[in-house]
Amino acid sequence: MKQKIVIKVQVVFDKCRTKALKIAAAANGVASVAIEGKDRDQVVVIGNEVDVSCLTRSLRKKVGHATIVSVEEDKPKPKPDDKKGGPEIKCSCPTSLCACPPPCYQPQLVYYDHEPCQPTCTIM
Template sequence: MVQQKIVVQVQMNCDKCQSKVLKIAAVAYGVTSVAIQGKERDQVVIIGDGVDSAVLTSLLRKKVGYARLISVEEVKEKEKIVENVKVEIPTPCPSSCSQYPQFHMYEVVYEPSPSICSIM
């Protein structure tokens, strides 16, 4: 399936409304990421596969209040990013070193104090 980016404008007056909108959008079928954007932080950007934008918008209207579908577009940027990523395989550790961090152990040795001062 093709990933799509859905932008919905929602009236969010408080932090509780924002978290409610994010929860509703996050549990919808096919959603992979949800974010709040916009100049006034009133737009929810949903990215996913097979997300029904009309159903999601009407669900937000029922649960939160005013919601308007602004745009639905196909996401192609992710494919370009995957092609440009270079995978670096770490070189194996020589057999002489261990996988765990090495700690140095120090032992404190106490010498008996001399009973008589040698300077005087």
């Protein structure tokens, strides 16, 4: 059974977010990890048989204050049927004419600002 676990973590810097993601990804049974929320302070973990209390405890030890927001079964989203859409448009021209031309690459120009050298030698 896939679970979707949302844990609110006290994060101040991006480094804390990265650390929280690494800790969550290292837990047993984790399939995916993401950061969500208005303030980007919620770690969303999706996986099979993930130990929520152990994950929260390790986040508290290494990142800071962590609170379990929700644990629920992850249900796959229904895919929209493409057949219900409008009529299918087919191109009557050959595919070589319909394809976009390759991008034009311009050589990189380098500009050197040349200043005349002032001799520093007093002998000459």
